Amino acid sequence: MRIENLQNENRRFIKNVDNFHVLEYARDISVSPEYAEKEYFMSQMNVRRRQLVIDIDKDHSAIIQAGAMQWMAGHVKATAGIKGIGDLVGKTIKGAVTKDKIMKPEYVGDGCLVLEPTYKYILLVDVSKWGAAGMTVEEGMFLACDSNVKNKVTARKNISSAFFGGEGMFNLCLQGNGAVALECDVPEEDLVEVVLEEDELKIDGSLAVCWSSGLDFTVEKTTKTLIGSTVSGEGFVNVYRGTGRVLLCPTKLGLSPAGGKTKEKTIDSSKEDLSDEED
Secondary structure, three states, X not given: OOOOOOOOOOEEEEEXXXXXXEEEEOOOOOOXXXXXXXXXXXXXXXXXXXXXXXXXXXXXXXXXXXXXXXXXXXXXXXXXOOOOHHHHHHHHHHHHHHOXXXXXXXXXXXXXXXXXXXXXXXXXXXXXXXXXXXXXXXXXXXXXXXXXXXXXXXXXXXXXXXXXXXXXXXXXXXXXXXXXEEEEOOOHHHOEEEEEEEEEEEEOOOOEEEEEOOOEEEEEEOOOOHHHHXXXXXXXXXXXXXXXXXXXXXXXXXXXXXXXXXXXXXXXXOOOOOOOOOO
């Protein structure tokens, strides 16, 4: 099998981690005339289509988000990824608490797997670099991972972090060895990495994209007194303590250029409707 024209002058691989590759469309020429102008300016602002391409072989199978496959070549087949009734029950519970799709198919064999295009940014991570405890990711970011990567649900250690932290009661924890692909609203170069060594990080809002699972996460008031919180204009902050890393996005989608919050804009990936939602 040989795949030709996967890369050309309009699309190319922009990042590779092991057998995971991000294919980015520098410009989308498969566009109808009425949307050509909008497509042009979108590409100038780095709003582009991206696809995840995964090489599958005997040492590397892939677990992906359900419904994400676009095409595959070679001797590649999808399996349910269920190893008995106990595994089914466990994954059902996991999907319910994380608001994620229950079944994540596993693709095995020998060939190439290509996922559906997205306008979001695809972050490729070598999960082994996050240490033995692994990494915890924000809800809805998981796209795919190598089958050698273990994924499990972690619960908040206290009620305050669940109700006031904006990160949910449960999150997905990834650990082991292999590549992980995450969908993010902002490009990787806009993310700020904070490395903690028995220290603490306080964030106003749910700006953390992912963090070391070994960190202690709580939600606290900015000051110890009610008057102090009123004067500072801040209420609760997310606090990460211990040794590890946190990736946060200060330019998270939904912030206006002036810094004030605004309604999020959405872009339909279909060519029939690329318009923004009305404010």
